[in-house]
Amino acid sequence: MNKVFESHECPNMEHCNFTFLVKHEELKRMLYFVFCKANYEKCTRYQRKLKEGKVPEDLWPLEMVSTSEVLKNLDIDIKKEIEQCHNLYKEFRESCEFKKALMDVFSSLKKKLTNYYVNFIFFFRKYYNEIFLNNNSLEFFIEIAYEYVKKGVDDSLFDSSFFLFVAKLEEEFLNFLKYVLKTEEYTKPLMSFQKINTLALMFIKKNIKLIEELKLLYESRKTLLEIKDELYIDPLTKVYNRKFLNTFLNNILDGYNFMLILDIDYFKKINDTYGHDVGDMALKELCKILKKELRQNDIIIRYGGEEFLIFLQIPEDDINIAKKVAERLRKAIEKHSFKAKNKEIKFTVSMGLTKINTSLSFEDIFKQADEALYKAKKAGRNRVIAFEEIKKEENTIKA
Secondary structure, three states: OOHHHOOOOOOOHHHOOHHHHOOOHHHHHHHHHHHHOOOHHHOHHHHHHHHHOOOOOOOOOOOOOOHHHHHHHOOOOHHHHHHHOHHHHHHHHOOHHHHHHHHHHHHHHHHHOOOOHHHHHHHHHHHHHHHHHOOOOHHHHHHHHHHHHHHOOOHHHHHHHHHHHHHHHHHHHHHHHHHHOOHHHOHHHHHHHHHHHHHHHHHHHHHHHHHHHHHHHHHHHHHHHHHHHHHOEOOOOOOEOHHHHHHHHHHHHHHOOEEEEEEEOOHHHHHHHHOHHHHHHHHHHHHHHHHHHOOOOOEEEEEEOOEEEEEEOOHHHOHHHHHHHHHHHHHHHHHOOEEEOOEEEOOOEEEEEEEOOOOOOHHHHHHHHHHHHHHHHHOOOOOEEEHHHHHHHHHHHHO
């Protein structure tokens, strides 16, 4: 995709911490493609930053209220609850009761979930450590949600397995508390344990939903750009067509500083001698050479028939460099040949070059390049002439 299609990067991206919470490259790529380097005005993080000056670290670009804000409104401090019972949770992790809970759950899952057994084992082994020992980190919720979306785990399957796991954990945690604490002391840690598990499921489910929405937006935007690309591509040569020029003309003139008009010399003779099918082959061969010799961001447009426009971005507006690029193209085309109808076919091109002056209309810029092309043909073809050279010569004659 050429840069004229691209939107500008979000101005707040450098100071946005959300992408640091996302560890998977594919997920980051989707965020960049949909928001950070595209429609950043629709990102709720960007909107909140403009409106309020600050953004919750855990706010997703497509949600209105973050998890941390929900907890704050409910007056729940997860980290505080975990810290208060941290030693108990750590002891439970090493206890026989915890190992029994895992064994019972794994045994049950192995019978019921042959295809997803390994995935759930991975999740449940990591779940307890991340939630109860490593401060309930947002990175974990995003990671788990991403894995389940990627693997296509069914919602009802996940929910039933999670409830089975948590129920068994809570049952064995109660047995553990009865063993290590007095009766009147274990109510609070058990309630806290149940609350954290409930909230953890809510966080995981919310992240799954957000990732699925992001995925849909990503696919939609990707499809839209692909359709757009097809609309603007010449079916024969696979370079841009005139519709592309008309649609993105202002972007092109703002982003590029030189324009070439290229015309195949004696193209009618190729068609008359070998047939239009060979003429089509010549056009395709030409565009292959242009794509090979030019940079990815240079623009090639089939303007009509055997006439092409090429837009270049040349450092320091240097006409000499622009002409060297054009000469390199001309020589590559002159050396090239292709086989058709048992014949070795060769052709040359003439080019008119001009600097893009944004104070002029496109029609005037085109006339300058076209005048230079006319001079190149009149001088014998197979050459490059710049409009600036014509003007210099005219000024010298006048002087």
